[in-house]
Amino acid sequence: MVADTPRGAILQRDRKTYAIVPRTPVGLISPEILEAISSVVRRYNLPIIKITSGQRIALIGMKHEEMDRIWHDLKMEVGPAIELCVHYVQACPGTEVCKFGVMDSLGMGLELEKLYVGMELPAKVKIGVSGCPFCCAESYVRDIGLIGKKKGWIVTFGGNSGGRPRIGDIIAEEVNDSEAISLVQRCLKYYRDNVGKKLRTARFVEKVGIESIKNAVLE
Secondary structure: OOOOOOOOOEEOOOOOOEEEOEOOHHHOOOHHHHHHHHHHHHHOOOOEEEEOOOOOEEEEEEOHHHHHHHHHHHOOOEOOOOOOEEEEEEEOOHHHOOOOOOOOHHHHHHHHHHHHOOOEOOOOEEEEEEOOOOOOOOHHHOOEEEEEEOOEEEEEEOOEOOOOOEOOEEEEEEEOHHHHHHHHHHHHHHHHHHOOOOOOHHHHHHHHOHHHHHHHHOO
16 A cells, blocks of 8 residues: 555545445444435545445545545544454344344344454454354355354354355354354464465464464464
């Protein structure tokens, strides 16, 4: 990123305009946030508003000189989009409203978001939390995934949905909330401390093997 790139900005294909991705933890959006986004889009005549795969809203087509004013008007935090860190936690409705939910995916997702989004790592990391085995938060193809079952969480590591897709490996099953959070922390720390720069978790697992990772994080 060049030195004069505005805060939270992603340079677009035309090399003149920018996009931003305000932080919307687990995809939850209040009326106030919707009103602020609508007001900004109208005021600055932004041409594209796009819901992302990570349950965020990208605002696209703003000029360099508008960026600070736009962030001021939004009154929202920056959602990491290109940094080497935990980018977001994606979550389904879980037991909050879904008749299939068996675990509180929104509550767990919000806790993981608070603890780990922005944590500096060798490459970007995405987390998915699904409240039942239907896996609506795409947990198996996220770097770290949680899938709810009646007896607790399944925790996976090393998933990827990109150009070389990979199903994450199961690290543990039937763990409670606190055990799952602790395991996520240990997975992130082991990954951070033992991988080369910009190597995603999927490629890390292929390089060192899932058993060595499990042995380290389950000690």
